[in-house]
Amino acid sequence: MTELVALKRNGGRQRAADLPTATSHGTGRAVAGTVYIETYGCQMNIGDTELMAGVLAEGGYVQVDDPDLADVILVNTCAIREHAEQRVLGRLGQLQRYRNRRPELVLGVTGCMAQRIGDRLLGEVRGVDLVAGPDAYRHLGEIVDGIRLGAVEKGQALLELDSTEDYSGLSSVRGKGASAWVTVQRGCNHRCTFCIVPYVRGPEKNRTPSEVIAEVEEAVQGGYSEVTLLGQTVNSYASENWDFADLLRAVARVAGLRRVRFTSPHPNDVSERLLEVMAEEAAVCPQLHLPAQSGADRVLKRMVRRYTRREFLATVELARRIVPGIALSTDIIVGFPGETEPDFEATLSLLEDVRFDDAYLYKFSPRDGTPATRLPPGDDVPPDVAQSRLERTIQLHRGIQLEVNRAEVSAVREVLIEREARSPGDLLGRTETNKVVAFRGPAAWIGSYLQVRLTATSGATFAGEVA
Numbered sequence: 001m002t003e004l005v006a007l008k009r010n011g012g013r014q015r016a017a018d019l020p021t022a023t024s025h026g027t028g029r030a031v032a033g034t035v036y037i038e039t040y041g042c043q044m045n046i047g048d049t050e051l052m053a054g055v056l057a058e059g060g061y062v063q064v065d066d067p068d069l070a071d072v073i074l075v076n077t078c079a080i081r082e083h084a085e086q087r088v089l090g091r092l093g094q095l096q097r098y099r100n101r102r103p104e105l106v107l108g109v110t111g112c113m114a115q116r117i118g119d120r121l122l123g124e125v126r127g128v129d130l131v132a133g134p135d136a137y138r139h140l141g142e143i144v145d146g147i148r149l150g151a152v153e154k155g156q157a158l159l160e161l162d163s164t165e166d167y168s169g170l171s172s173v174r175g176k177g178a179s180a181w182v183t184v185q186r187g188c189n190h191r192c193t194f195c196i197v198p199y200v201r202g203p204e205k206n207r208t209p210s211e212v213i214a215e216v217e218e219a220v221q222g223g224y225s226e227v228t229l230l231g232q233t234v235n236s237y238a239s240e241n242w243d244f245a246d247l248l249r250a251v252a253r254v255a256g257l258r259r260v261r262f263t264s265p266h267p268n269d270v271s272e273r274l275l276e277v278m279a280e281e282a283a284v285c286p287q288l289h290l291p292a293q294s295g296a297d298r299v300l301k302r303m304v305r306r307y308t309r310r311e312f313l314a315t316v317e318l319a320r321r322i323v324p325g326i327a328l329s330t331d332i333i334v335g336f337p338g339e340t341e342p343d344f345e346a347t348l349s350l351l352e353d354v355r356f357d358d359a360y361l362y363k364f365s366p367r368d369g370t371p372a373t374r375l376p377p378g379d380d381v382p383p384d385v386a387q388s389r390l391e392r393t394i395q396l397h398r399g400i401q402l403e404v405n406r407a408e409v410s411a412v413r414e415v416l417i418e419r420e421a422r423s424p425g426d427l428l429g430r431t432e433t434n435k436v437v438a439f440r441g442p443a444a445w446i447g448s449y450l451q452v453r454l455t456a457t458s459g460a461t462f463a464g465e466v467a
């Protein structure tokens with residue numbers, strides 16, 4: 001308790017390094033309770049939510065799936081686009097009703113949006129007791145306990161980036177299902193001009209191979225047969241003379257692990273050796289996310305993506321040659337400042353040339369503090385033009401995806417059954433190439449692998465039947 005009283009005297013703003021660690025948390029404690037965590041954004045955030053749940057579980061907090069049952073509500077946020085932040089602001093407003101009913105409830109905002117505008121959230125959004133950035137989760141238990149005991153003032157901001165924090169020694173509380181997220185890297189050393197990630201997650205930090213492998217082994221022992229290795233540029237992983245190809249091979253050989261995926265790679269770090277590991281190791285799924293962002297060299301240069309269209313296409317060609325049948329997905333941003341109609345058409349032609357299995361398509365969203373916001377204002381693409389380009393991109397991709405997936409109809413694929421679908425009696429599973437299939441079956445099959453015949457496709461997903 002002495003430590004918590006000391007925090008109160010500090011006036012509400014904490015350096016994470018000054019706080020006690022979660023490993024001491026849970027001893028001699030007076031409070032415990034329930035926590036509800038809502039997650040927005042990418043897979044890294046899903047992994048972080050599981051990490052936070054693990055930190056709080058150390059202190060006796062039990063996770064609940066209804067905010068009405070929670071003593072603590074955490075909203076784990078994304079800052080990558082304006083729209084994502086607006087959604088969170090709306091949600092924080094809705095969550096006030098729980099606080100109105102129970103003023104003792106602690107409401108915290110974590111993740112990239114907390115890191116980006118945490119001070120503003122504390123000042124301007126009613127009822128936020130705590131903001132914590134991605135390097136502060138180790139200390140969540142102490143702060144939450146302190147607020148609940150009245151020993152720490154409300155309005156805590158844990159926003160120090162910590163270049164040494166890799167969360168070693170902590171355990172996650174994983175979600176249901178057969179698939180586990182394992183973070184191998186945090187932060188990013190690139191400076192793509194549109195991206196807020198390096199500013200809210202700091203520079204790249206890699207966990208040691210032994211820690212990663214131990215976590216995968218633990219997940220397998222816990223009943224997970226598929227893992228996804230996570231990192232902001234996961235394939236730039238480097239630790240103790242291991243590169244990502246080494247790590248992937250070692251993980252793929254963990255006894256009992258049936259499937260391993262990874263996300264999100266940077267195209268420049270897709271080496272021949274990595275592709276060879278993908279081809280040689282049976283557990284590595286033949287699936288690669290290759291974020292292109294644009295098909296025009298002018299735009300790629302302004303984005304500081306560090307590859308040309310030609311180099312990107314060479315990587316695609318190499319991947320398809322070394323890993324036959326590999327499924328490729330991508331990210332595209334349209335309407336980046338200075339994007340001309342010919343630039344945009346180059347992006348459309350890239351989609352036509354590659355014929356991605358899947359694509360995540362966005363309009364450029366300016367983020368304060370990123371270099372793209374300092375490009376000349378006259379370069380802005382008018383909103384109606386950006387919207388129309390997005391719609392044209394979606395239309396083109398959907399047509400390509402339908403054709404690509406139609407070619408797979410009638411094939412039999414191994415599917416890992418993940419969960420029940422919305423329509424009663426249907427299950428959802430994924431093929432090795434990450435394609436979603438819906439088919440009839442009992443919930444008892446969840447977590448198992450079955451051979452499923454693909455019978456039809458809507459374009460993005462398949463219908464199937466057990467073969």
Ligand code: SF4
Pocket residue numbers: 188189190191192195196197198232233266
């Ligand atoms: S590689 Fe670029 S887009 Fe990806 S997280 Fe780093 S800065 Fe952002």
